[in-house]
Amino acid sequence: MSRVLKHFIMLLLGFCPLGDQLGTTPNIRDIVVGRCYNYMTLVHPGTRYDCEDIWTHFEDTVLRQPSCNVAVEDYRQMFRSMTQAPPCHTSLFWSKTRPLMHSYAAVMKHLWTLEDTLAGYMFNDLVWCRQQEDAGFDFSACPEWSACTNHPVYSLWRQASQNFAEMACGNVTVLLNGSISDAFNRRSMFGSVELDSLDPQRVHYVNLHVVASLGGPQIEACGQGSVMDLTRTLQTRGFRWTCTDNDQMLMALQCIQSRSSCSPTNLKSMLFN
Numbered sequence: 001m002s003r004v005l006k007h008f009i010m011l012l013l014g015f016c017p018l019g020d021q022l023g024t025t026p027n028i029r030d031i032v033v034g035r036c037y038n039y040m041t042l043v044h045p046g047t048r049y050d051c052e053d054i055w056t057h058f059e060d061t062v063l064r065q066p067s068c069n070v071a072v073e074d075y076r077q078m079f080r081s082m083t084q085a086p087p088c089h090t091s092l093f094w095s096k097t098r099p100l101m102h103s104y105a106a107v108m109k110h111l112w113t114l115e116d117t118l119a120g121y122m123f124n125d126l127v128w129c130r131q132q133e134d135a136g137f138d139f140s141a142c143p144e145w146s147a148c149t150n151h152p153v154y155s156l157w158r159q160a161s162q163n164f165a166e167m168a169c170g171n172v173t174v175l176l177n178g179s180i181s182d183a184f185n186r187r188s189m190f191g192s193v194e195l196d197s198l199d200p201q202r203v204h205y206v207n208l209h210v211v212a213s214l215g216g217p218q219i220e221a222c223g224q225g226s227v228m229d230l231t232r233t234l235q236t237r238g239f240r241w242t243c244t245d246n247d248q249m250l251m252a253l254q255c256i257q258s259r260s261s262c263s264p265t266n267l268k269s270m271l272f273n
């Protein structure tokens, strides 16, 4: 995992403190297939996917080989049965800004994150792995991401992230965290997979937002540190880009989200000064 990868690892570790690894999510088949029907029927009515077929490819991929051996490419067959292209100017990438990304996406309804794609929607927050000895899901425990060369969960997200970035067109938006020292991290999913998969021929502008947490600290900003490495890379690869520090709306959203540190006066000054 690039920075995004690391991000996902952190998330996963966040869900399983003290290395106490969760096993495969109970009822995973019903959840995955159910979410697929939900997506086609209620979330994006009019789209058509063969949910049972997607499940079959998924199950085959995960159960065919030992848990730590599910490579990114192994999911290609499954992803072929769920191809999708979000509209241009809607792709939102993020790194270490998950809660903010969620509120931003909730307000900017046209934006698509990976979680809005069929794959992201179906597999969000789930865990899966095969049993050591037997070709069934292991519901009692799964290896940590860091313990595997090719972790089945990580490999799926990596392929999903790659597809998502390859499909991006028009303007893309990137939310980076200005309160950490590696706002742009080459080992994150954004830095290691998505950035390299963006196509300068398809992407018109990469619009970066570096956002510090409300109470600070402000460690990185446009034109400094790792963000400058990112903009250099973008430049070299032929992308047009913009970079904005602490965008008003993003600060106001954090204010609303945090409640405690957000008085009506604060919010008003953020929005109207």
Ligand SMILES: *[C@@H]1O[C@H](CO)[C@@H](O)[C@H](O)[C@H]1NC(C)=O
Residues within 6 Å of the ligand: 096, 097, 098, 099, 100, 177, 178, 179, 180, 211, 212, 213, 214
């Ligand atoms: C930045 O990262 C820190 C540490 O992970 C986190 O607490 C904070 O909420 C993040 N800030 C934003 C704006 O996402």
Ligand SMILES: *[C@@H]1O[C@H](CO)[C@@H](O)[C@H](O)[C@H]1NC(C)=O
Residues within 6 Å of the ligand: 089, 171, 204, 205, 207, 242
């Ligand atoms: C794309 O981004 C550029 C630079 O921020 C902006 O001038 C332009 O209006 C944007 N276009 C769309 C369709 O959002």
